[in-house]
Amino acid sequence: MAELTKIVLSEKDMPTHWYNINADLPAAGVEMAPPLHPGTLQPIGPADLAPLFPMALIAQEVSTERYIEIPDEVQDILKLWRPTPLYRAHRWEKALGTPARIYYKYEGVSPSGSHKTNTAVAQAYYNKQEGITRITTETGAGQWGSALSFACQIFGIECKVYMVKISYEQKPYRKLMMQSWGATVVPSPSDQTNAGRSILAQHPDSTGSLGIAISEAVEEAATRDDTKYALGSVLNHVLLHQTVIGQEVIKQLEVAGADWPDVVVGCTGGGSNFGGFAFPFLRENVINGKSARIVAVEPAAAPSLTRGVYAYDFGDTAAMTPLLKMHTLGHDFVPAPIHAGGLRYHGMSAQISAIKEAGLIEAVAIKQRSVFEAALSFSRSEGILPAPEPSHAIFQTMQEALACKESGEAKTIVFNLCGHGHFDMASYEAYLSGRLSDYEFSEADMKESLAHLPQVA
């Protein structure tokens, strides 16, 4: 193998700015609808978000500046694991017998094991700057909760995580990781908030959902002066912080002497790993005449981009958050308990939703058994045991590579391996023992929850 197996950059080559796609959306003909106030259904201003977020993050949420400087202190912390490696999948290509050239970016080297740490550090930093001493959040699969716990620990901020009850019970090691970094972890729904108590009153056995946990974390932040809230995906500033990923990949492909990619693949739940990875490529498509196909891969059990409606909806079950115009299955839709907990969300980032509506990206939805089959195929060649979430991207990459085998084309395919599966081994057991269910989403359930969509004029 003359060509490198992995392309590593020195931390001196780390991106110094985040890329803000808002700056390029007008040129791409994409229009963003403003967020609305949950009470008045009127467009909100910065002051409406101030109880939840520090002003610096609110400013980033609405900024149209193309490049936003990454503070030195944030860069210093990112250097604990960034730049992350880009791999050429020599062995997997050979195992698949494809002429395609497959590259993958590996974000699993961060302390908490996924890309979530990129924005966790930035968010904790801006909270610290504004004197915040306490942050609440929610976590489903646990990647985001552990990323924020780590970041809060670094900045000496108290961190409280509402963890979806079923994950709390099934993934004790994720919980322990958060506790090891000093966080308080509470199973949600809990009796600590009105939102939690109200759910428990109706459904005492509720195993929770991301939407409920968000309601609890938001309520606590909104009602306590010393506390703000942090979200691990969906919002513009979160996707912004993840753009270090795509920027590094473009530089690494150049170092590798690779062709410009034909296909760029990422999994998508709320959209942060997909956006952070794909937006720098999308800019090249829109502004510099490149033409990579950009493919978002979502689970068949929560197919917001491919099956949801494009409409205003709440981010949480209790209808407390601002409304975003996004692809949604309805804010009280509860996806089936697939193992890719990070992709079990009813809505999609407003930016990605608008970009999808404009036809600038493709989207597919995949059932979980095929996802695990692809994950093992990959791992048995490349070693890394991927989390269930990026295994969706692995599946799609495998389809593209097998199509190349059919056609004889040597396409260049790049995907984002946004986290390892070390805390997801129970899902591998389910797959290996043949107990894994191939959930699909329920059209009937969606119709019911879509009937609860807020009526926006």
Add this chain to the structure above:
Amino acid sequence: MAELTKIVLSEKDMPTHWYNINADLPAAGVEMAPPLHPGTLQPIGPADLAPLFPMALIAQEVSTERYIEIPDEVQDILKLWRPTPLYRAHRWEKALGTPARIYYKYEGVSPSGSHKTNTAVAQAYYNKQEGITRITTETGAGQWGSALSFACQIFGIECKVYMVKISYEQKPYRKLMMQSWGATVVPSPSDQTNAGRSILAQHPDSTGSLGIAISEAVEEAATRDDTKYALGSVLNHVLLHQTVIGQEVIKQLEVAGADWPDVVVGCTGGGSNFGGFAFPFLRENVINGKSARIVAVEPAAAPSLTRGVYAYDFGDTAAMTPLLKMHTLGHDFVPAPIHAGGLRYHGMSAQISAIKEAGLIEAVAIKQRSVFEAALSFSRSEGILPAPEPSHAIFQTMQEALACKESGEAKTIVFNLCGHGHFDMASYEAYLSGRLSDYEFSEADMKESLAHLPQVA
């Protein structure tokens, strides 16, 4: 921070040869005693080892060639994660308030999460070269078993792992990792070997030990023509394969512009991570007049180097393996159930034992509560959650750094962080909940097991 946080090398800078310390032991005044046959107690020849190991590994076991070339195919696989990063612990130094400069090598980036993968790939390769289609081994904590499962998967070799029963039950995720890579995993003692059946007859409730599991794996390999055996530590060729670690560190310290280290720290169970990390430094001490203190850190529950005798002993409980002259607690000594399963072994590498006898290295033994306290102190600054094994090295590094704080000396300290703790979170739970016992080894038990030492003339 002007100085780099981590020093990464390109895979073009990966060592091309293993360093064989046997070549330099005579100059250091260290004499190695020959291995003995378990039946005759006479020195063994290569033919005696042939039922267990491929000839290429037997040749490496006794080689006195200073540098042994790493086959291209092995190098290509090592490139999936090597060279591994060397970190400067800026944040931990600050948290400790020490003027010391702390560096750590991180081997947790390998597919199976520890340094074990370095030798697993080499051993699987040489077996494959000699037409072997099946390998047995044992595993305690699971690091070695998963490393070998991965390597066998890559080479298409069948892999059977005898896993110490208590680990099999307590660490299902390690088992699943091995199964994900296609290995068969059996709890030991099992009914599949004479050794296992004999233990079960005497102790039906036995939770197993590394010594028993070795007996089972060795017996199966010795009695089946298609099967060889692989060991993850102790033997010369295993330590040899790990010397990529120390060689990389020396190169990385140079890139960092660091001073030559004053102290080099590694944990030690059978000795492979310690040897692989420390031997290249030891060569500089012995041959090139350098003077780093080299410190081996072992658990107080299995203190072979600090409390064992230096004598000929078997490597396994059933007395089936060749005898090595080593520091031993007695081959039927069963260490207390500390969480650092990789350090629960009665004996020590013959090379490290001889080097310790010659006074070329230091050794200390540490109780596990202090070890976890140090692990959390480290993780809360640096992010990485370390396995219990390397946390022994972290503890000792912390002592050295705090001594520097006392004395005001800005020493350079380097330690090997040989694996992550993602599969060891139950041990963190025991620590965080105050349930962790501070086991020490039992002098009385050791006396009894030393009474069973073979009588060598």
